[in-house]
Amino acid sequence: MLGSLPTFARLEAELSKLPGIGGKTAARLAFHLLRTNEHDVTALADALLEMRRNVRFCRRCFHIAESDVCGICTQDSRDKQRLCVVQEPQDLLAIERCRAYNGLYHVLHGALSPLDGIGPDDLKIAQLMERLDREPIEELILATNFTVEGEATALYLAHLCKERKLRVTRLAHGIPSGSDLEYIDAGTVQQAVDGRRELQFK
Amino acid sequence: MLGSLPTFARLEAELSKLPGIGGKTAARLAFHLLRTNEHDVTALADALLEMRRNVRFCRRCFHIAESDVCGICTQDSRDKQRLCVVQEPQDLLAIERCRAYNGLYHVLHGALSPLDGIGPDDLKIAQLMERLDREPIEELILATNFTVEGEATALYLAHLCKERKLRVTRLAHGIPSGSDLEYIDAGTVQQAVDGRRELQFK
Numbered sequence: 315m316l317g318s319l320p321t322f323a324r325l326e327a328e329l330s331k332l333p334g335i336g337g338k339t340a341a342r343l344a345f346h347l348l349r350t351n352e353h354d355v356t357a358l359a360d361a362l363l364e365m366r367r368n369v370r371f372c373r374r375c376f377h378i379a380e381s382d383v384c385g386i387c388t389q390d391s392r393d394k395q396r397l398c399v400v401q402e403p404q405d406l407l408a409i410e411r412c413r414a415y416n417g418l419y420h421v422l423h424g425a426l427s428p429l430d431g432i433g434p435d436d437l438k439i440a441q442l443m444e445r446l447d448r449e450p451i452e453e454l455i456l457a458t459n460f461t462v463e464g465e466a467t468a469l470y471l472a473h474l475c476k477e478r479k480l481r482v483t484r485l486a487h488g489i490p491s492g493s494d495l496e497y498i499d500a501g502t503v504q505q506a507v508d509g510r511r512e513l514q515f516k
Numbered sequence: 517m518l519g520s521l522p523t524f525a526r527l528e529a530e531l532s533k534l535p536g537i538g539g540k541t542a543a544r545l546a547f548h549l550l551r552t553n554e555h556d557v558t559a560l561a562d563a564l565l566e567m568r569r570n571v572r573f574c575r576r577c578f579h580i581a582e583s584d585v586c587g588i589c590t591q592d593s594r595d596k597q598r599l600c601v602v603q604e605p606q607d608l609l610a611i612e613r614c615r616a617y618n619g620l621y622h623v624l625h626g627a628l629s630p631l632d633g634i635g636p637d638d639l640k641i642a643q644l645m646e647r648l649d650r651e652p653i654e655e656l657i658l659a660t661n662f663t664v665e666g667e668a669t670a671l672y673l674a675h676l677c678k679e680r681k682l683r684v685t686r687l688a689h690g691i692p693s694g695s696d697l698e699y700i701d702a703g704t705v706q707q708a709v710d711g712r713r714e715l716q717f718k
Contacts, residue, residue: 318587319580325567328560333548338699339536345606346535347564348571348580355568358530359561362549365527366557369550378521378550385520404547497540 322348374445376421376438378403386410386419393417395452399442399471401425401459404496409457412504417455420445425463426470432463434470442471446478453481455510459494460485472513483510524550576647578623578640580605588612588621595619597654601644601673603627603661606698611659614706619657622647627665628672636672644673648680655683657712661696662687674715685712 322344330340347355371377372384379385386392386406396417400406406419422437434440445451456471458464472482486509495503524546532542549557573579574586581587588594588608598619602608608621624639636642647653658673660666674684688711697705 319571319582321563321566321570321582322580325563328556328563331556331560332545334541334544341606342536343534344567345604347567352568354530354533355564358533359564361523361527361530362557362561362564364523365546365549366554368523369521378524380521380523402547404543 371421371423375419376423376441377406377419391416395450396455397445397449397451397453398455398457400457400495401464401467402496405457405459405494408495408498408500408503409507412500412507414504414507415455417453418449418451422458422467425458425461425467427463427466437467439471439474443474446475446480451480453483455507456482456484456513457495460490461492461494468513482513484513485510573623573625577621578625578643579608579621593618597652598657599647599651599653599655600657600659602659602697603666603669604698607659607661607696610697610700610702610705611709614702614709616706616709617657619655620653624660624669627660627663627669629665629668639669641673641676645676648677648682653682655685657709658684658686658715659697662692663694663696670715684715686715687712 325347326337326340326344329335329343330337332340335343347358368380369378370380370382372379372387373382374387375384377384377386393416396415397420398406398409398415398417399420399422400409401422401424403421406421409415409419420438420442422439422442424432424437426432426434426437446454454471454475456468458467458471468484472484475482485506490498527549528539528542528546531537531545532539537545549560570582571580572582572584574581574589575584576589577586579586579588595618598617599622600608600611600617600619601622601624602611603624603626605623608623611617611621622640622644624641624644626634626639628634628636628639648656656673656677658670660669660673670686674686677684687708
């Protein structure tokens with residue numbers, strides 16, 4: 315039916331590749347974009363290309379950055395003795411939103427998940443260990459998600475650090491189990507940062 | 517917080533201008549696009565620009581087209597004595613999907629809505645009247661939506677055509693009142709096309 319509209323059909327197809335965008339939504343967006351003025355469509359296309367060109371991962375903490383090192387790693391006012399480990403850049407942003415933490419971060423880009431074939435080598439764990447060797451870090455705050463995978467990753471990291479002279483803490487269980495940090499309100503995240511507790515080894 | 521990420525923030529802002537895309541969804545899409553390979557992001561940006569450049573409205577029926585006249589108007593096999601009037605290109609596509617209609621179309625690009633300040637001059641009604649003068653149309657099928665605005669538009673058009681030697685029909689009320697053609701299943705749309713009825717004037 316859209317045979318005579320190849321570029322319209324192509325835009326629909328490209329839009330429906332996005333997560334959470336099905337065929338109907340893709341069509342609705344395409345029709346919306348058709349009625350949008352050319353300037354706005356060009357702005358969106360430019361934003362896409364420029365983001366992809368400029369945004370990379372910080373070579374120190376693996377947060378998103380638009381230069382080699384991210385804005386947080388270059389902030390002088392940050393407490394360089396605290397390192398907070400998160401799964402994704404979104405989780406880092408959730409903690410930044412609560413304004414209760416002023417240390418550095420390390421983004422793992424995932425969590426251990428043997429069922430999905432994700433092991434330690436698929437995450438930025440070796441890079442984390444290198445940082446612990448090199449940087450004057452005194453406290454490692456494990457802020458992986460409170461899911462099975464996130465908890466497993468936290469325990470794994472805690473075990474890796476057992477021999478180090480390092481305080482290893484976990485965000486307080488103020489955050490409901492099974493949920494993603496990204497979607498929690500700032501107040502709850504703040505409570506969790508304040509109430510972080512020492513990990514116990516038997 | 518995204519102060520050091522101007523292009524990422526800009527993409528989020530551009531995405532959240534789209535209908536049905538709020539801040540959270542825009543962020544999710546932006547993070548997804550960040551992880552998508554560069555080729556796919558370029559493909560999306562190209563699709564946007566090319567669609568905007570190539571897609572216009574058919575100068576005869578005002579359906580979307582990638583040349584001066586749309587694919588339906590140029591189809592020789594179409595019954596040129598039947599003209600189906602719809603509000604939006606999406607409605608035309610819904611009728612095409614049911615495969616029960618083989619005539620031509622006219623897209624009004626809206627419906628009469630005095631409360632929103634949309635009058636006859638804001639729709640492609642003058643162009644419809646010109647077509648009725650010029651083309652050998654014998655039946656005008658009013659397929660505007662079954663909403664207050666759509667019904668009002670259908671009645672308005674029926675009145676305009678009162679003096680013409682023309683069969684004026686309305687899609688059968690198989691379609692539930694208050695709903696948009698675009699979202700109805702093809703079977704119901706087909707019943708409505710088959711059961712279209714003569715409009716009665718008192």
